[in-house]
Every structure is written in structure tokens, then in C-alpha cells.
Amino acid sequence: MGLGGGGILIIYLSLFTKTPQLTSQGINLLFFIPIGILSVIIYSVKKQIKWKKTLIVAVFGIIGAVCGIYLAQYLGGDITRKIFGGWLLIMGITEIFKKTKKS
Secondary structure, three states, X not given: OOOOHHHHHXXXXXXXXXXXXXXXXXXXXXXXXXXXXXXXXXXXXXXXXXXHHHHXXXXXXXXXXXXXXXXXXXXXXXXXXXXXXXXXXXXXXXXXXXXXXXX
């Protein structure tokens, strides 16, 4: 898990445009939707999607997203920002020290 464009967008919106953390995350998700739909179409045409497994993962993903929405609203922007920043820090350190397999 590297730092992708979505992570950079959230950081940019939060720090440089003073957009609240929860709003930044929502905007990031809105940008993801068209790309996600396009990816599903492309991989579906190539018959590279295992639909039974995908539907199971999607159901639990939706449940997790709904729970995450309520948890983020309960915790508020300050705590959510600290959790997000800590997660980015942990993932960055993990990527730096991760051992790669030789091919």
C-alpha cells in the first residue's frame, strides 16, 4: 500500500485549502467513483473478475463504509485527522523498511 493520488488529494485539500478532513475524504471518494466504474467495465470485458468473491467483498465493504461514516462523525475531524496522519506515517515507515522479494 503506497501513497496514491487519493492520499495526496486529501493532504492537499486539508492543508492548503483548509477544507475540513471529513469533507476532503468525501471529495476523494467522489473522484474515485468514475475510475472504479471504468475499471470494473474494463476488467469485466477481459473476464478477469470473479463475481462471487467480488460481491461478498463488496457487501462487507459497504457495511464497513457505512460504519466508518458514523464512526468518523462521532469522533470528529480532529481525531480523524490524527488517525489518518498516523496511518500515513505507519504505512510510509513500513514501505521504507519493507523487504522486497528478488525476482
